[in-house]
Amino acid sequence: MSASDLYFLDVDEPTALTRMLSDGFEDWSKQVASTGFCSRPVRLFGQARTFDRRSGQHLSTFDSRALPDSVLYVRCGNRRASRCPSCSHEYQGDMWHLLSAGVSGGDKGVPESVSTHPLVFLTLTAPSFGAVHSSTRPGAQPRPCTVNAAPGLCEHGRPRRCTERHDADDSRVGQALCPDCYDYEGHAVWQWHCPELWRRFTIRLRRLVAARLGMSEKASRNLLRVQFAKVGEYQKRGAIHLHALVRLDGAPSDDDPFPSPAVDVPASWLAERCLEAARDIEIDAAPVDAHDSARVLRFGPQVDARPVQRHSDDESDVSPEMVSAYLAKYATKAAGDVAVDGTPNRHLKQLRETCLDLCGRALLHEGFSSPYALLGKWADALGFRGHFASKSRRFSTTLGTLRDARRKYHRDREQLETHTDHASTDDQLDAAEHIVVLNEFRFVGQGWLTPGDAELARSAADAAREWKDTRRAARQPHKKGKNHGQALLHR
Template sequence: MVLPTFPDVDRIQRRIQAPDYRDWRAKVEDVYGCLHPVRLSGLWQLTDKTTGQVLTRPDGRPAQTSGHILSPCGNRRESVCPACSDRYAADAFQLMRAGLSGGSKGVPLEVADKPRLFVTLTAPSFGPVHNRRTTASGKLVPCRCGTYHHEHDPRIGQPTDPEAYDYRGHVLWQAHSGKLWNRFTQKLRRHLARAAGLTVREFGDHARLSYAKVAEFQRRGVIHFHAVIRLDGPDGAADSTPPWATAELLAAAVQAAHADTTVTTPALGDGQVLELAWGEQVDIRPVRPAQAHQFEDASGTISDDRIASYVAKYATKGTGKSEAADRPIRSRDQIELLRTTEHHKRIMRTAWDLGAPVACPDCHPGGEHQAGACPCAEIDHCATCNNGGQVPGPLAELNLRRWCHMLAFRGHFLSKSRAYSTTFKQLREDRQTWRFEQNLAELGVTADTVAVVNHWDMTSVGHRSDEERELAAAIAERTRQARKHRYATERKD
């Protein structure tokens, strides 16, 4: 039997030549090329509040949208959706920058005159890893393994001796890093109060500690934190900082709090309790005009806004990366199928094993099920495990299996104090308000004279074919390059 042959057809070209391509492309451009858009079906209308009639645009089209639309997935990870990851990073940039230079997002310009620090806190060493070291003059020196590593060498960040690497300590530190940061801010307030001659209770009546923190994965698979820390008056950014609050005092308090912060783990299976602390390396940089010689423009003018933009860009550069799996792990066998390094797999295996349940002590007093003559055979019902045979392990509160795909990191990638600047929610609402006001201006009406009909139901997620996905990725890349070009040509400072 001879199978019929078909001519080679360019699937991308066939999709572009389809009758509905222009309409599909417009919808994808509206979500900036999102790779996993949420498909919604429903209706949106602007109607006259008095008559109920649908308003008409100047070109005669009704002010309504019906049928199918796309909504962005909003995923932070660049490996999942570059378009939405870009949006997240851009919002993070605006959030960070507003708290540094002020003058936008409801933050007054006066914050630029307050004591501000850019602080990087790192994790301790859990064992030597391959790295690319340089001297102060920039000269490359060999790794401890004797090799000069290229900057993209996949061995960078991998243990030189995997068997001696402290994977348990790595996982437990990572799982407690959020708690370690909270403890650090508490210690920082105490040291600031002590330096000012105040009690911790009195400190809140004189000053407020404001901060924004971004988590970033190092290549060895452990988190470190970039943070902008600012000293405000008691009412926040709009309130004057007390005279005793200087950048030098704040830097000394950060140094002391860094050395003073520790947390303890729950008791492990062998009864051992670990004490966790920050790594020895801490980078504290005042954000002030004294550093601005690096950011002078062509005329030699120093711009505080340029400093703020640089710090915000550096602080948010890692928000779209995870160095691990994109989705939760459901079984230990799934770890072996991941396309990542053996080092990262061992971190995830360790997290999975540490988060495992243990044998019920009432059903299995010996610790394991004994085939044939186990005490559990003589128990009709066990209230401890409900006849499941297992109970949560000593580290159950850490949810290590749930966060195994994140190498046991359980925190948010960007968090901030309440008074630092705006919020992600407010940024989204500002965009919605801007679009709504655009529609009102086009129609020549005001918000108090119209009623909005807005009802949508989700029908599916993702593009319908590989061709659509590839085209959406191209649209996302073109949108990114256009934005970069526009930013480079419009920015004057």
């Protein structure tokens, strides 16, 4: 079979049954599993040749033509849940491990002692850019939409407030009450500067911590360090919220990358410093063009900082399991996922168009030297150019380390399975060190070959995810304050 035949497999109406009755079904299923049940795997055609590094001897050749569809399926790795549930679920799992290691330690090379360091769960919000329809948070008493707003009509003849009670999935939630009153330009400009607000917040917090302990910032670095892990979340109104874990460590060394802080302060003290820093900072944002005016940008007033209690019996405390799960969940959401299924979202569309419009105006005004010259490039992200998930180097382990560990695990397992001789595990792993693999693959397409295949992969994925979740839940020894916390953190 040649590469060009790959697209013309002999199936008239390819259904899941066609695949299940095919000769290579078992091998195909193994491939599905090896992609982690990816929904749009990359199809590669070609060979991998293995050589002994020392002698240069050719040991074996793996050829994709030996596989059921003559292609090697490789996972897409997309972290967005709307693109690939399996790959994003894996990313979410990695994020959970990363955060959970940074919160509780005892995992992935982070010592258990970090669970004694002061830790704060922080939420930094965007300010208001105009009234939007809002829903009642789950578990709370249903309340009217914007009852606190002034009564009457706005200058465009629209009601200033809405007394309806909206469900969370109501397509009006997040939409502006009056699109003409809503400050789309202010919103786009704020979002554009949000990463800078965060950067200044971290600088300010480090300074404040030192100042409140009565020392210079330089001197404080010998005693303590502030570590962060941060995730951006889009609200329904298209505004970015930043959720962060802020932890105090000591000064790290090669021998001890996660020491305890040399100053004894409670988490509540750190929470107060976070609030103070968030209130202190502001940015003077340049006008977009001659028709625009300068803006002073700040975080919204609903800044929230809560101590995370690792060893508490109080149901109302924010528990470590909760914050890890919560942040990991948001790491896989993107701007497009905010849209209500199937309903064109007028508000987000308008915000996106405002980003493009402001960028065009800025370019006309100042050309590429304008600070807004690249805003149009980030219009799909509604002007937010920051990382959705980021952390300081010493907060926890890295995603790369987790991925390497997983890759090594799979590779070792595969080798154990494919070796037919009865050499010991150590011998095999030792041999693996001396092997060079030359990959000569080319991309032939993306996705499963037929809708039937895609359906089979999807149902296998569902089953696998369920199993993984059950296993993950079983590993979490205590889930204190879970229900209370969910409502608490939902905003």
